[in-house]
Amino acid sequence: MTENIGELVAEHPLFSGLPVDVAELVGGCSQNVAIATGQLLLEEGEPARSLYLLRRGHVALEVHEPGRVPLVIDRIGPGQAVGWSWMFPPYRWHFDARALEPVGAISVDADCLRAKAETDPAFGYLLMKRLAAVMLDRLQATRIRLLDVYGRDVAH
C-alpha cells in the first residue's frame, strides 16, 4: 500500500507519537530518497540543507584525511536520523556521512523546516524537543565513549 510522506514521517521514531498535523507539517518539507552505496549524504564543509530520517540501510559518519582511509566516528541505521548542522549557523556539515549499503531515507528540507518552525512556535518547540532529545542521547553516549571505560583495570 502506498503511504503518503506524512505517514512515513509519522512512522519514523524521531517523529512517532506526534500529532498528525505536526507530522504533516514535516511531511510537507520531505521527500523519499534512495542513496547508492558509497554515495555521500553529507559532505564536510558543504551547506547543510537536509535532515535525513533513515528507513533502510546504514550510514557511516566519517572524518576524511588525505592518504588514509576515512576515520569512522559513528554508524547510523534504520530508525535513526543523520544531519543536525542545518539547525544553527553557519549551516555547514561538520562531517561526511557515507552510505555503507543502499539507503532509503526521508530527506527533510532544512530551509523549509526552519521556516515552518519560525512561523509556528508551537511546532518549532515540539520539533526542537524531539531533536534535542536525540542530540542529548548522542552527546551522553559520546561522553561515555570518551571515558574509555573498558580500559580501566586495577593492576595486579
Next chain:
Amino acid sequence: MCMDAMLLTEVEPLLNPLTPVTYRVVARHVETGDVVTLSLEPTSGPSPFSFKPGQFNMLTSFGVGEVAISISSAPGAPGPVEHTVRDVGAITHSLCTAAVGSVVGVRGPFGTDWGVDGFDDKDVVIVAGGIGLAPLRGAISYLVDKPGRTGRVYVLVGAREPDQITFPDDLKRWERDGAVVKVTVDVPDSRWWGAIGVVTTLLPTIDFDPARTVALVCGPEIMMRFTVRGLVDLGVALASIRVSLERNMQCGIGWCGHCQLGPLLICRDGPVFDYSAALEKLISERER
C-alpha cells in the same frame, strides 16, 4: 596423642582454603593483545572442585603472587577448567605468559554465582564490557546449551576496539545456537561493520519483555552503573539485575578484609550481587 596432633589429623583430609592446589597449564589461548585464556588440569588426580558460573579462583604464579580470576569455562564442560586473564600487572603478566606445561596454584572456587539454574522461563539479557565477558562466558554457554529452556538469551558485548573483542568464536557459536548476540566498539577501524558506541546503546535495539527478564551485567563499574540505568529505563526491575563486582580479593574467604566495600566483603558476599539501591550507593560513593 596430644591435642594438636588430633586436630591436625581431623583437619588434614579437608582442603585448606588457603593452600593452593597445583594445576598444569595444558593450553594457552591468546584472546586479544593482552588477554589470555589458560586451560588448567590438576597435576595429579581428578579436579578437586566443582563450580558454578560467576565464581572465581585465586590463581598463584609461584614466586610472584596470587590474584582472583573468574572461571571462564562452563560448569560440567568437558576438558580442563579455563581462566581468562588480562595482563594488567606483575601477577597477571606472569600468568598470561605462563607456558604450556608450567604449573600454577589454584584455590577455590569462591564467592557467589549468577544463579542461572533459576532462569528457565526467563529472558536473560547479558551485558558485558571488555574483559567482563569472561565471568559471564560460562553462564552464557550454560544457558544456551541447557535443554528445555523457554526464555531467550541476549548477549550484548562492548569493547574498546574490534581487536579487543574476546571470545569471538563463542559469540558466533552462541548466535548459531539461538542467542541474540550484538557487539559494539568505542573506536572502530576501517574493517568494522558492527555497531559503534558504548554497550548501553545496544539495549534499545533488542526486543525483550522486561517483566520476565533477568539481567546479568559485568564490566567496569561505570559501565555497569549506566547499564543498570538503561535496563531500568526499559522497565527491568532493579531486583532482576545482577552484577559482578571486583575488588582487591586476597584470601577469598572473607578473612582478610582487603576486598571490603562498606558492609560487604566482595570475595565472600559476592562477587555476584543482586543490584539494589544500597549497592548502587556503595559503588557510586564519591571520593572526598
